[in-house]
Amino acid sequence: MGVLVDFALLAFLATTAIAVVRTTNLFAAVMLAGIYSLLTAGLFTVMDAVDVAFTEAAVGAGISTVLMLATLAFVGSRVKTPQLRITDISAKVPVRRPVFPLVVVLVTGAILIWGTGDMPAYGDPANPIHHHVAPRYLEESEHEIGVPNVVTSVLASYRGFDTFGETTVVFTAAVGVMILLSAMRRKDRFGEERWGEESVPDLFRGFAPTFWLGQDGRMRAPPSQPGEEDEGGTP
Amino acid sequence: MSTVADVLSWGFLLTGSFFVISGGIGVIRMPDLFTRLHCSGVTDTGGAGLVLVGLMFQGGLSLVTLKLLFILGFLWFSSPVSTYALARAALAGGEEPFWAEDLDLPPSARIPGFSPRPVPGEGEE
Amino acid sequence: MSDQIILRVATKIIVPTILLYALYVQFHGDYGPGGGFQAGVIFSAAFILYALVFGLRRTHRVLPTWVVRGCASAGVLLYGGVGLASMVMGGAFLDYGVLAHDPKHGQHYGILLVELGVMITVFGVMVTIFYFFAARGREDL
Numbered sequence: 001m002g003v004l005v006d007f008a009l010l011a012f013l014a015t016t017a018i019a020v021v022r023t024t025n026l027f028a029a030v031m032l033a034g035i036y037s038l039l040t041a042g043l044f045t046v047m048d049a050v051d052v053a054f055t056e057a058a059v060g061a062g063i064s065t066v067l068m069l070a071t072l073a074f075v076g077s078r079v080k081t082p083q084l085r086i087t088d089i090s091a092k093v094p095v096r097r098p099v100f101p102l103v104v105v106l107v108t109g110a111i112l113i114w115g116t117g118d119m120p121a122y123g124d125p126a127n128p129i130h131h132h133v134a135p136r137y138l139e140e141s142e143h144e145i146g147v148p149n150v151v152t153s154v155l156a157s158y159r160g161f162d163t164f165g166e167t168t169v170v171f172t173a174a175v176g177v178m179i180l181l182s183a184m185r186r187k188d189r190f191g192e193e194r195w196g197e198e199s200v201p202d203l204f205r206g207f208a209p210t211f212w213l214g215q216d217g218r219m220r221a222p223p224s225q226p227g228e229e230d231e232g233g234t235p
Numbered sequence: 236m237s238t239v240a241d242v243l244s245w246g247f248l249l250t251g252s253f254f255v256i257s258g259g260i261g262v263i264r265m266p267d268l269f270t271r272l273h274c275s276g277v278t279d280t281g282g283a284g285l286v287l288v289g290l291m292f293q294g295g296l297s298l299v300t301l302k303l304l305f306i307l308g309f310l311w312f313s314s315p316v317s318t319y320a321l322a323r324a325a326l327a328g329g330e331e332p333f334w335a336e337d338l339d340l341p342p343s344a345r346i347p348g349f350s351p352r353p354v355p356g357e358g359e360e
Numbered sequence: 361m362s363d364q365i366i367l368r369v370a371t372k373i374i375v376p377t378i379l380l381y382a383l384y385v386q387f388h389g390d391y392g393p394g395g396g397f398q399a400g401v402i403f404s405a406a407f408i409l410y411a412l413v414f415g416l417r418r419t420h421r422v423l424p425t426w427v428v429r430g431c432a433s434a435g436v437l438l439y440g441g442v443g444l445a446s447m448v449m450g451g452a453f454l455d456y457g458v459l460a461h462d463p464k465h466g467q468h469y470g471i472l473l474v475e476l477g478v479m480i481t482v483f484g485v486m487v488t489i490f491y492f493f494a495a496r497g498r499e500d501l
Binding site: 050051053054055058059062063066067070071074143144145146147148149151152153155156157160161163164166167168170171173174177178181182 | 494
Binding site: 309312313316319320323 | 374
């Protein structure tokens with residue numbers, strides 16, 4: 001009975017993925033991507049990974065959909081390039097027919113599926129992965145850490161370094177978005193709009209020593225000797 | 236778990252599933268966005284509500300029941316609001332409803348006591 | 361959309377519920393599914409809902425950009441700070457056992473603070489990215 005649920009979820013997943021690729025209305029594609037995330041969350045729940053399912057549902061079906069809709073409000077919801085079928089022999093529009101990428105994808109997929117034949121059975125207790133550190137975490141977590149949720153204890157305590165790196169990665173994503181999206185539209189200190197120029201203060205205020213900032217808000221080279229004084233100016 | 240609670244929970248679960256399935260069929264078969272919204276609203280409120288009540292019976296009287304009650308309250312509160320927001324956004328975006336006189340119904344199929352609303356313009360979807 | 365009384369009233373009732381639920385997920389991550397990442401995302405979803413219904417300008421008044429950016433970095437600092445604090449107390453980096461009188465209590469404190477740091481960072485990052493995405497094409501924000 002559980003196999004039936006797995007099968008249904010995976011079939012829906014494949015259908016939604018194909019629908020996302022084939023639809024020409026970007027709004028529908030965004031909604032289908034949200035459905036894809038919800039189905040993946042369902043799959044994770046069926047696999048007994050409720051923490052991961054929770055995160056996937058919140059991020060994929062929630063935040064990601066909202067951000068893509070915000071982008072659509074700016075971009076418009078029609079696909080601009082014509083979608084040609086693979087069997088369009090006489091195309092009046094000179095668009096490349098994607099035969100070679102399709103062959104590459106099919107061959108790679110076939111090799112990967114053939115490679116899964118060598119993998120051990122799903123959930124088999126004799127798998128090597130269940131004999132490395134997992135037994136120690138599961139057995140020792142109760143009296144070493146005392147937190148009932150083993151996922152939290154592994155995430156925050158046993159693998160605390162990894163979570164630290166994850167948090168830093170999330171922070172770097174925000175910094176990347178700030179740099180990418182704020183370079184398009186800048187207001188300098190006098191309120192004028194400058195396009196395409198990055199001025200440092202708004203991004204790095206608080207991170208860079210401010211005595212290296214010139215009068216017009218651009219960074220200048222730090223003095224080569226400590227005693228050398230330099231008035232602010234353009235670099 | 237007693238037989239009565241079992242039977243009740245199964246009854247609620249099956250009724251809720253029927254509402255969900257009929258809502259899903261309606262979303263595909265209905266001609267217009269607004270009628271489809273009505274069907275998805277049935278799925279959200281009636282279907283999910285009955286399924287949750289059935290699950291409450293399955294869980295017995297415990298903290299799970301209270302949590303499911305909160306989920307039910309939140310669902311019944313937010314789902315009609317989101318349906319309303321969607322319908323209003325569609326109207327503001329220029330989506331025309333599907334009027335009854337767009338269908339070529341024979342006189343025998345007309346609803347007694349109902350006369351189609353006269354439209355100023357085309358009135359097609 | 362703020363002239364819609366239904367949406368306004370519903371948002372005013374739903375947003376505190378979402379915030380409370382996010383805190384519940386955060387602090388019950390020890391006992392059930394949850395933790396910092398989920399809580400941060402749900403917490404930011406409340407503010408995004410507020411922005412969708414009441415407009416981006418009012419949301420900027422409620423939650424200014426500098427607060428959100430500060431949150432994004434404050435969470436990482438909190439996490440690193442816990443590690444440094446455990447070094448100051450005599451253990452290794454991120455060794456929670458030395459944070460309290462008892463290793464188990466130390467683990468509890470450490471996990472609590474660390475997950476709080478994760479939640480603050482994820483909240484700040486999500487709202488920052490939303491602010492940037494929603495302000496594209498608008499000259500006034």
